Amino acid sequence: MPTLLSLKNVCCSYDEQPVVQDFGFSMQPGEICSLLGPSGCGKTTVLRAIAGFESISAGEIALCGEPLSTPSSVKPPEQRQIGMVFQDYALFPHLTVRQNIGFGIIKHPQRQQRITRLLEMTNMAAFEHRYPHELSGGQQQRVALARAMATEPKLLLLDEPFSNLDTDLRRRLSFEVRQILKDQGVSAILVTHDQEEAFAFADQIGVMQQGKLLQWNTPYHIYHEPATQFVASFIGQGHFLPGQVQGKHLSTELGLINNPTPNRWPEGSPIEVLLRPDDIIIDTASTIRADIINKTFMGAITQYTLRLKTGSIIESVLSSHHDYSHSEEIGIRIDAQHVVVFPAPSH
Incomplete structure (x- = not known):
């Protein structure tokens, strides 16, 4: 054409x-x-x-x-x-x-x-x-x-x-x-x-x-x-979490994530992982805990802003049939299908 x-x-x-x-x-x-x-x-x-x-x-x-x-x-x-x-x-x-x-x-x-x-x-x-x-x-x-x-x-x-x-x-x-x-x-x-x-x-x-x-x-x-x-x-909502390359995995404060490009960086390389709201699942049985610091009701879904115990901020979306309270502590886990990774900026 x-x-x-x-x-x-x-x-x-x-x-x-x-x-x-x-x-x-x-x-x-x-x-x-x-x-x-x-x-x-x-x-x-x-x-x-x-x-x-x-x-x-x-x-x-x-x-x-x-x-x-x-x-x-x-x-x-x-x-x-x-x-x-x-x-x-x-x-x-x-x-x-x-x-x-x-x-x-x-x-x-x-x-x-x-x-x-x-x-x-x-x-x-x-x-x-x-x-x-x-x-x-x-x-x-x-x-x-x-x-x-x-x-x-x-x-x-x-x-x-x-x-x-x-x-x-x-x-x-x-x-x-x-x-x-x-x-x-x-x-x-x-x-x-x-x-x-x-x-x-x-x-x-x-x-x-x-x-x-x-x-x-x-x-x-x-x-x-x-x-x-x-x-x-700039595109979509999301937050970067620091991490490190561990072979076929990426180590983050939310646990291990599959490394989408295991041969891209050497073992131990510092990286940053982009986590969007749809990558974070609220799981009451999880040992990883976060505090709700903000919630936005959007009709079919509610968007939660969460603070991890390290102070890092992430977001999650959930069906609005669930209604968690501001300041409530909840369990979360990663369910990232498309992991976006960048090298950590040098200082």
């Missing part, structure tokens, strides 16, 4: 200060991808460079094999066949829903039919004569999506499009938008700092830190096989 978009060794700078460094990935037609990272890591800069709003100081950005940006040449945004949905939607306040959607396709031979199809696709047909100020945030987001799709772009860019919505609406709308994109075979890149949103929305995720791409992979592999300690700690 031919590559849709490729970035090779891309660098971006502001006032000679590097913002994005040696950045690269590729995506296939029909894929939905996400750039994920904390605020200020450079993800929006990458998105704007792909759109043509930012120049690059090194590398190349290409769409369907055709260069869009190099340090010496930049194809204008309007010639890139790339659509963009902004964080603030950027709808025209003086235009109706129908007029907003059709703004970029005035010369399209089947303009009205296409607008009607997009209205139906986004469930906005009943609101076509309303103005943006008469719409809810979720409705405005649907209009912004329809307008971006009206020009039939080869690639759609989404810059934190759900961040202004409340949690329930954000989750529901991101699911709806993903379904629309998949049904239409539209390729897209979502920028977000919300890992749950990225996991639910994207086929491939790129985790960024300080302008660098640390890992590009599926949500499953990002979660279970993080490439760095930053990725491991």
Whole structure:
């Protein structure tokens, strides 16, 4: 399958200060991808460079094999066949829903039919004569999506499009938008700092830190096989426990764990083991004890924050049918199916 978009060794700078460094990935037609990272890591800069709003100081950005940006040449945004949905939607306040959607396709031979199809696709047909100020945030987001799709772009860019919505609406709308994109075979890149949103929305995720791409992979592999300690700690909840290599096992204060890579480090090497809440089982018969220092009821499950006798902090999730008390001492054990291990940092 031919590559849709490729970035090779891309660098971006502001006032000679590097913002994005040696950045690269590729995506296939029909894929939905996400750039994920904390605020200020450079993800929006990458998105704007792909759109043509930012120049690059090194590398190349290409769409369907055709260069869009190099340090010496930049194809204008309007010639890139790339659509963009902004964080603030950027709808025209003086235009109706129908007029907003059709703004970029005035010369399209089947303009009205296409607008009607997009209205139906986004469930906005009943609101076509309303103005943006008469719409809810979720409705405005649907209009912004329809307008971006009206020009039939080869690639759609989404810059934190759900961040202004409340949690329930954000989750529901991101699911709806993903379904629309998949049904239409539209390729897209979502920028977000919300890992749950990225996991639910994207086929491939790129985790960024300080302008660098640390890992590009599926949500499953990002979660279970993080490439760095930053990725491991940023993705999902979890805590690192110190340990030591003992042949085919890893020795920790919670007991022995199977060593997933027994030939990776020498015997006795200090390591850190990432334990996520689903790795810790509450077991009343266990001799390993922990104190509950916090609990969060989440409906079907309750998440417990635990302090071990050494002072180390870990977390566990349990069906909310069980209800342990704050400050209660409980027994725990490890049930880790995907052990994530890193060498202990040198001091």
